[in-house]
Amino acid sequence: MKTDGLACFEVGGAVRDALLGRAVNDRDWVVVGTTPEHMVSLGFRPVGRDFPVFLHPDTHEEYALARTERKTARGYRGFQVYCAPDVSLEEDLRRRDLTINAMARGQDGTLIDPWGGAQDLQAGVLRHVSEAFAEDPVRILRVARFAARFGSFTVAPETLGLMQAMVRNGEVDALVPERVWQELARGLQEAQPSRMLQVLRACGALARLMPELDALWGVPQRADYHPEVDTGAHMLLVIDAAAAMQASLAARWAALLHDLGKGTTPSDVLPAHIGHEQRSVALVRTVCERLKVPNDCRDLALMAARDHGNIHRAAELRASTMVELFERCDALRKPDRFAELLQACEADHRGRLGFADRPYPQAAIWQAALAAARAIDAGALAAQQSAEPRDSLAQRIRDRVRAARVSAVAQALGRPAR
Numbered sequence: 001m002k003t004d005g006l007a008c009f010e011v012g013g014a015v016r017d018a019l020l021g022r023a024v025n026d027r028d029w030v031v032v033g034t035t036p037e038h039m040v041s042l043g044f045r046p047v048g049r050d051f052p053v054f055l056h057p058d059t060h061e062e063y064a065l066a067r068t069e070r071k072t073a074r075g076y077r078g079f080q081v082y083c084a085p086d087v088s089l090e091e092d093l094r095r096r097d098l099t100i101n102a103m104a105r106g107q108d109g110t111l112i113d114p115w116g117g118a119q120d121l122q123a124g125v126l127r128h129v130s131e132a133f134a135e136d137p138v139r140i141l142r143v144a145r146f147a148a149r150f151g152s153f154t155v156a157p158e159t160l161g162l163m164q165a166m167v168r169n170g171e172v173d174a175l176v177p178e179r180v181w182q183e184l185a186r187g188l189q190e191a192q193p194s195r196m197l198q199v200l201r202a203c204g205a206l207a208r209l210m211p212e213l214d215a216l217w218g219v220p221q222r223a224d225y226h227p228e229v230d231t232g233a234h235m236l237l238v239i240d241a242a243a244a245m246q247a248s249l250a251a252r253w254a255a256l257l258h259d260l261g262k263g264t265t266p267s268d269v270l271p272a273h274i275g276h277e278q279r280s281v282a283l284v285r286t287v288c289e290r291l292k293v294p295n296d297c298r299d300l301a302l303m304a305a306r307d308h309g310n311i312h313r314a315a316e317l318r319a320s321t322m323v324e325l326f327e328r329c330d331a332l333r334k335p336d337r338f339a340e341l342l343q344a345c346e347a348d349h350r351g352r353l354g355f356a357d358r359p360y361p362q363a364a365i366w367q368a369a370l371a372a373a374r375a376i377d378a379g380a381l382a383a384q385q386s387a388e389p390r391d392s393l394a395q396r397i398r399d400r401v402r403a404a405r406v407s408a409v410a411q412a413l414g415r416p417a418r
Contacts, residue, residue, distance in 0.1 A: 011030045099116050126146055
């Protein structure tokens, strides 16, 4: 065994999840009382950039040397790491974010819990280990993400107060966009992503990171369409509906942002939101640029913001209007992405009080229409045009193909073409 003679302790999420009876997929280890040189001599491969971390030569699990950290500058990169054989396991665990993540297990199975993590795990509490929590603003995002993963857990009042102070002190403003997106994306893929957003809003971080989203709270909607009335409450229901549908990350992001324009509706026209789709598109673009959101998530969010109202009106649209929407969304070439758009719109439909289990027939209508449009052989139609004069040939081909698709959609749905 490569670890013979090493003081190794299993730490972090693996210990926590095992105590919860959850599946453990990844295991991390802390090694106490040794040096990087000794680890290398045993065959471990160094991979740590900021502090000594090694991969086991056989299991490829991560083994980090026990360390402490000292804050040297604002943000999550401003740390000086101290790593030496005299750093104890308890000192290493003390620098961690939450008590439930600051437990260890010895190789003999003994639980080491100097900060009360097991008790907080049983009570369902997310509590910071020490005041060092305030030194890393990423921990605000991590607490919110854990709230989404463990939906019944609450944030300890003293931890929430510390997070609020961090926001007031401007620590959140030092976060780089890529890290914000990484944590948001992970939280959105949890079972109850609304909890992440509620925690971020409670500590004030949402208003700093995504003010366009935070602006939705307190904005009313028509009660006949939205029994929950408040646009922020609707958004929380929508994102949890997307999670319940096991929607893709792109679909969840699109569902989250689809109504941003309602936060800028003039007060004198409320609770109506005429033209909010166009305003939403501009705001979605702004948010995605600021957070450096991946292109697939950005593009789907823009489509959902622009066309979710049209998607909902599937039963009343003309076939020609549906084909125009397919072209606008590039659905004929990317049907899988269009299916994700339908997921986001279905989540919007289900994200209303009393609508969680109601059917959404619009999705089937759009899928039938798209199948009919894609069944048209554009190449064959183009070949039929090849003997005609070449002036405006490309446009004639496009017109012929579009007309054929409109006719096919009309026939498939039993409705007028125009």
